[in-house]
Amino acid sequence: EDQVTQSPEALRLQEGESSSLNCSYTVSGLRGLFWYRQDPGKGPEFLFTLYSAGEEKEKERLKATLTKKESFLHITAPKPEDSATYLCAVPPQGGSNYKLTFGKGTLLTVNP
Amino acid sequence: GAGVSQSPSNKVTEKGKDVELRCDPISGHTALYWYRQSLGQGLEFLIYFQGNSAPDKSGLPSDRFSAERTGGSVSTLTIQRTQQEDSAVYLCASSLLGGGKQETQYFGPGTRLLVL
Numbered sequence A: 001e002d003q004v005t006q007s008p009e010a011l012r013l014q015e016g017e018s019s020s021l022n023c024s025y026t027v028s029g030l031r032g033l034f035w036y037r038q039d040p041g042k043g044p045e046f047l048f049t050l051y052s053a054g055e056e057k058e059k060e061r062l063k064a065t066l067t068k069k070e071s072f073l074h075i076t077a078p079k080p081e082d083s084a085t086y087l088c089a090v091p092p093q094g095g096s097n098y099k100l101t102f103g104k105g106t107l108l109t110v111n112p
Numbered sequence B: 001g002a003g004v005s006q007s008p009s010n011k012v013t014e015k016g017k018d019v020e021l022r023c024d025p026i027s028g029h030t031a032l033y034w035y036r037q038s039l040g041q042g043l044e045f046l047i048y049f050q051g052n053s054a055p056d057k058s059g060l061p062s063d064r065f066s067a068e069r070t071g072g073s074v075s076t077l078t079i080q081r082t083q084q085e086d087s088a089v090y091l092c093a094s095s096l097l098g099g100g101k102q103e104t105q106y107f108g109p110g111t112r113l114l115v116l
Helices: none
Strands: A004-007 A010-014 A019-025 A033-038 A045-050 A056-059 A062-066 A070-075 A084-090 A106-111 B005-007 B010-013 B019-024 B031-037 B043-050 B065-069 B075-079 B088-095 B111-115
Touching (some): A019 A033, A033 A070, A070 A084, B005 B088, B010 B019, B019 B111, B031 B075, B043 B075
Parallel strands (some): B010 B111
Antiparallel strands (some): A033 A045, A033 A084, A056 A062, A062 A070, B031 B088
C-alpha cells in the first residue's frame, strides 16, 4: 500500500531557528508531490507542487525540494506566524490522479 | 466565490441521526472531492466528482455515507444513522479539471462533526 510518512510529528523552534521537515513516500513513478499548510480549525492551504527529482520551489521563508524517495520543506528564519501543521500528499501509484494520499503532518510551533 | 465554502462549520448530532454537509466549490471548477480528517489521522479520501462522469465512491467507509452533486456545482455529503466513529472534520476540495495531470486541490474550511 502506498505510504507517505512525515517526520518529525512535532517540531518546536525558536524564532529565527532554521530547520527542515521530511516527507518520505513509497510510490514509484511519482506523479507529483504536494505540500499544504493547515492552521487550527481551517482547511489545508496549498503551498507547492513538485513533479520531478531535483526540483525546488520557494515561497517566502519556505523552500520545498524533491528526491526520488523524499521531499523536504526547509524553513529559513521562521517566524511565529509560520506555526501550523504542514502536510504532504501524493497521488497513488498507477491509479487515479485525484486520490491523494496524505501524511499525518508535522506540527510546527515557532516561539517568539 | 473566492474559495471553497462549506456549511455548517460545526455540527453536533446524536447517534443515529442523519446529517447533511454542504460544499460550494470554486466557481468554474469541474472537479470536487470530499475527504475526512480524524483526530491523529491523515486526510482520508471519500469521494470524487468530475463533470457529468459517474463519481468515484471508492473511499466511502460504509453504505451509510452518500454524496451527490447537483448541476455540476454544489455537493452534499449525507451520513445516515450517524455513529460516534463518524466524528471528524469533513473537508471538501475542488480543482479546475480533475484527472489528467495531477491538479492542485483547493480546500474549504471543513465541517466539524461531533456525534454524541
